[in-house]
Amino acid sequence: MRKTxxxxxxxxxxxxxxxxxxxxxxxxxxxxxxxxxYEAKAVEEVVPAEEVDADTAIMQKDIYFDFDRSxxxxxxxxxxxxxxxxxxxxxxxxxxxxxxxxxxxxNEYNMALGERRAExxxxxxxxxxxxxxxxxxxxxxxxxxxxxxxxxxxxxxxRRDHFVVY
Numbered sequence: 001m002r003k004t005x006x007x008x009x010x011x012x013x014x015x016x017x018x019x020x021x022x023x024x025x026x027x028x029x030x031x032x033x034x035x036x037x038y039e040a041k042a043v044e045e046v047v048p049a050e051e052v053d054a055d056t057a058i059m060q061k062d063i064y065f066d067f068d069r070s071x072x073x074x075x076x077x078x079x080x081x082x083x084x085x086x087x088x089x090x091x092x093x094x095x096x097x098x099x100x101x102x103x104x105x106x107n108e109y110n111m112a113l114g115e116r117r118a119e120x121x122x123x124x125x126x127x128x129x130x131x132x133x134x135x136x137x138x139x140x141x142x143x144x145x146x147x148x149x150x151x152x153x154x155x156x157x158x159r160r161d162h163f164v165v166y
Contacts, residue, residue: 055086055089055090056165058079058082058083058085058086059083059086059093059095059163059165060163061079061082061083061163062146062160062161062162062163063075063076063079063080063121063160063161064076064156064157064159064160065117065159065160065161066159067102067104067155067159068105068113070113070116070117070119070120071120072120072121072124076121076161077124080121080124080125080128081128083095083125083163084125084128084129084130087125087130087134088129088130093134093165094133094134094135094136094165094166095134095135095136095163095164095165095166096136096137096138096163096164096166097118097121097122097135097136097137097138097161097162097163098114098118098137098138098139098140098144098161098162098163098164099113099114099115099116099117099118099119099137099138099139099140099141099161100114100117100139100140100141100142100144100145100146100158100159100160100161100162101113101114101117101141101142101158101159102142102145102154102155102156102158102159103142103145103150103155103158104155105142107141107142110141110142111139111141112139113141114139114140114141115137115139117139117159117160117161118137118138118139118161119137121137121161122135122137142158144162145157145158146158146160
């Protein structure tokens with residue numbers, strides 16, 4: 001009788017502890033198989049204003065994700081290639097990648113998903129030749145929505161990585 005009780009208690013505590021301690025395997029973000037070529041820009045003393053404005057617009061553009069995914073879409077990959085070109089032309093530029101989610105899901109889940117999204121963008125930029133020391137990531141989960149409404153249009157705007165140049 002005592003042995004049976006011991007086994008039941010062990011199962012009651014050990015099995016949930018094991019389940020809580022196991023994490024999901026991280027997904028590997030694969031860059032496009034095609035090599036990316038970069039056009040070297042000549043370094044000038046004065047950078048034309050329209051070039052600075054174009055670079056600023058590229059760096060401020062968010063990339064978006066599908067629902068419950070941290071895999072980069074084709075459009076996100078194209079936008080990251082543009083960002084990499086700007087960063088390669090501006091070697092002193094450093095960026096914080098902010099991972100964001102929509103309001104669906106628990107706060108803990110969304111914080112982890114936001115981190116995976118930011119890390120996916122960071123990994124992709126590193127694969128394109130950007131030094132890891134120039135990239136930082138932070139996750140905000142669902143805490144910083146662009147659109148506070150609760151509908152698909154708003155949610156699609158909130159599933160994003162935002163880039164802050166400093």
